[in-house]
Amino acid sequence: MATATAAPAATRPPRVRIGGLSPEVVTHVVAAGAGSLALVWIVYERLLPLHGAIGFWLVWYVVFIVMLAAVSATTLDRMGVVDRVVGALVTTAGMILVACLAGIVVFTVLRGKQALGHLNFYTETTAFIGPEAPLDHGGIYAAMVGTLEQVAMSVVMSVPLGIATAVYLSEVRGKLARLVRSVVEAMSAVPTIVAGLFIYSMLVLKFGQERCGLAASMALCVSMIPVVTTTAEVVLRLVPGGLREASLALGTTQWQTVRRVVLPTARAGLVTAVLLGVARVIGETSPVLLVAGSTSELNYDPTHGPQVSLPLFVFNQMRLPLDQAIARAFGAAVVLLVLVVVLFGLARIVGGRSPGAMSKRRQRRMNRSVRGESL
Amino acid sequence: MSTVLVPEKAPPTTGRGVDSRGRRVIKARPTPAERTFVAAARSAALSTLVVMGLIGVFLAVGAWPALQSQGAGFLTESQWLPEAGTFGIASLLWGTLLVGLFALVVAVPCGFGAALFISEYAPRSLKRPLVTLVDLMAAVPSIIYAMWALFFLQAHLLTIAEFLSVHLGPVLPFLRVKVPDSPSSYTSSAFIAGIAVGVVVLPTITSIMREVFSQAPVGEREGAIALGATRWGMIRTVVIPFGRSGIVGGIMLGLGRALGETIVVYALISPMFEFTTHPLESGTNTIAAHIASRYSESGGLALSGLLGAGLVLFAFTLVVNTLAGLVVSRSRSGAATEI
Numbered sequence: 001m002a003t004a005t006a007a008p009a010a011t012r013p014p015r016v017r018i019g020g021l022s023p024e025v026v027t028h029v030v031a032a033g034a035g036s037l038a039l040v041w042i043v044y045e046r047l048l049p050l051h052g053a054i055g056f057w058l059v060w061y062v063v064f065i066v067m068l069a070a071v072s073a074t075t076l077d078r079m080g081v082v083d084r085v086v087g088a089l090v091t092t093a094g095m096i097l098v099a100c101l102a103g104i105v106v107f108t109v110l111r112g113k114q115a116l117g118h119l120n121f122y123t124e125t126t127a128f129i130g131p132e133a134p135l136d137h138g139g140i141y142a143a144m145v146g147t148l149e150q151v152a153m154s155v156v157m158s159v160p161l162g163i164a165t166a167v168y169l170s171e172v173r174g175k176l177a178r179l180v181r182s183v184v185e186a187m188s189a190v191p192t193i194v195a196g197l198f199i200y201s202m203l204v205l206k207f208g209q210e211r212c213g214l215a216a217s218m219a220l221c222v223s224m225i226p227v228v229t230t231t232a233e234v235v236l237r238l239v240p241g242g243l244r245e246a247s248l249a250l251g252t253t254q255w256q257t258v259r260r261v262v263l264p265t266a267r268a269g270l271v272t273a274v275l276l277g278v279a280r281v282i283g284e285t286s287p288v289l290l291v292a293g294s295t296s297e298l299n300y301d302p303t304h305g306p307q308v309s310l311p312l313f314v315f316n317q318m319r320l321p322l323d324q325a326i327a328r329a330f331g332a333a334v335v336l337l338v339l340v341v342v343l344f345g346l347a348r349i350v351g352g353r354s355p356g357a358m359s360k361r362r363q364r365r366m367n368r369s370v371r372g373e374s375l
Numbered sequence: 376m377s378t379v380l381v382p383e384k385a386p387p388t389t390g391r392g393v394d395s396r397g398r399r400v401i402k403a404r405p406t407p408a409e410r411t412f413v414a415a416a417r418s419a420a421l422s423t424l425v426v427m428g429l430i431g432v433f434l435a436v437g438a439w440p441a442l443q444s445q446g447a448g449f450l451t452e453s454q455w456l457p458e459a460g461t462f463g464i465a466s467l468l469w470g471t472l473l474v475g476l477f478a479l480v481v482a483v484p485c486g487f488g489a490a491l492f493i494s495e496y497a498p499r500s501l502k503r504p505l506v507t508l509v510d511l512m513a514a515v516p517s518i519i520y521a522m523w524a525l526f527f528l529q530a531h532l533l534t535i536a537e538f539l540s541v542h543l544g545p546v547l548p549f550l551r552v553k554v555p556d557s558p559s560s561y562t563s564s565a566f567i568a569g570i571a572v573g574v575v576v577l578p579t580i581t582s583i584m585r586e587v588f589s590q591a592p593v594g595e596r597e598g599a600i601a602l603g604a605t606r607w608g609m610i611r612t613v614v615i616p617f618g619r620s621g622i623v624g625g626i627m628l629g630l631g632r633a634l635g636e637t638i639v640v641y642a643l644i645s646p647m648f649e650f651t652t653h654p655l656e657s658g659t660n661t662i663a664a665h666i667a668s669r670y671s672e673s674g675g676l677a678l679s680g681l682l683g684a685g686l687v688l689f690a691f692t693l694v695v696n697t698l699a700g701l702v703v704s705r706s707r708s709g710a711a712t713e714i
Binding site: 054055079080082083086087089090091092093094096097098100101103104107108111160161164165167168169171172174176177179180182183184185186187189190191192193194195197198200201202205206222225226229253254255258276279280282283284285286289290311314315318319326329330333336337340341344348 | 405406409412419420421426427429485488493496497505508509512515516517518519520526531534535538581605606608631632634635667670681682685688689693695700
């Protein structure tokens, strides 16, 4: 202490780093990794009658963990060793998660690239060609039309319903609110195949309606309503209570408060709710499989006749034992994946704004209208 | 709740508009627009109740003929022979549970670790991207998982299945298969379908567990660190006890999703109607995959049987998810916090 007061700058103790990687950790991990790799290579590849890449890496991982514990024990006590081993295991789990997603995306894009390069893939249908036709014939136009119409119809049906339910849950707060909230939660857990079966037994069996795009979009509603409702409710709850009270204090009715204050303030979040709902249902296969019928022809009319959609197209093509069909399936899957990622990204961008924050365009428009009024 | 506040005239000392203690009474007189608004919101909320009720009613009514003709046999019969007049979902239920079990064996340790990594270990700059990544993974359509599992994962899992069967089969009889040398006896098994479904439910489990872990109180965390705990020591004594019900709830929600997963299972398995005690052996079936594969060729009693299977699945997932919801919501209120 005496020296520290005499020359504080020179002998200040080194700063303790909490978190981050110290050189010691890096050395230990690298040493354990290299050592276990060498050991496993000799034992697994040379001495034991085993083979296969997956087995090799699994054995390597086990040996690596053991070696990491051994190496760490040179500088740490028992608790420190346990801490480091758990850290390695947890980090591996995180890496597996990232690797799964990256693997799925990269694999789908690589296999789908072949079909995506052809312009006809986006403008033609597979109606009048055989499944073995080369990739410069046929495409996903009918499926894209079907997806667009079915998703649009389920948005039209479920967004007003979902947002009105959210308004009931967070603004009206009636006696039923608790019950409705738990039912909506249960609805989000209904297996999609059951939703399809429900629409099938109701529309097709009971009312004799043929299988069509409208039935498919109704089946999609069952998955979309809970997503929109729960997201919208969270968003509405974020609207500051002071705004509501200020509006009510001016003598407005609750309807005016909701319409003029609450909903405009939460606009960005409500858009997010819709986008997330669309992202959820755009790739649903099992309900559509049951009620949309099976066709490869272009059908603009969602109320009559079977209508194909992107997930259904992928499913039908991937079950054909032909390289071209499977390539088409992967191509359509990439289109689907891109749609989901774009919707998801949009939802993040829009939803990232805090409630009430305005885009530049809206701010300009508002300034203009305020100026216009003051003139 | 309707809010046009109308003072009743000037305050007289007695009479209407004044209560027994002489205070002015303010009554709301809802406008027509107001009444319409409340009615509309209420009917929207009611319509979700109605939809859920209709699902149950239509499935139950549709399933009635099958349940009546089979009686208790519907739950105990394992063959599906509607032409011969006997069918039941026993083997389907068993297959569904088996696939769900394998899914959890993969997804729970991995999801638990990934959730801890995101909330405790990841550098701060990586946390938000990782959370987004998990949400995105949950939004990827299951048909894409199905293709990945069918054309990529299955080939790699075959070698693992073969390894397990050949080297551990002699010790553990349930890992044996009939023809251990041929790779085709390992394809389309409950093991492979279960692991693929495990990848599908991984993001669900991860995101619920992460949310609960990140809510562990800062004071207790700092207390543990200040007492000299290592990071794992802090997690073991603070984060995990606090998030225990979130862990249980996450596992159950994951199970609920795994039981209802259709397309991934349908694309992978080859259907079979026997009780299999050899999950590595080719062939299994689940309720959801069975419905998807049979609905188009079924009519009459067979279709009624499918509706019955759907009803059982509906009830099953409803129970699992309601329990999970209760457990998770209890954890959010902090009731499980005892250290």
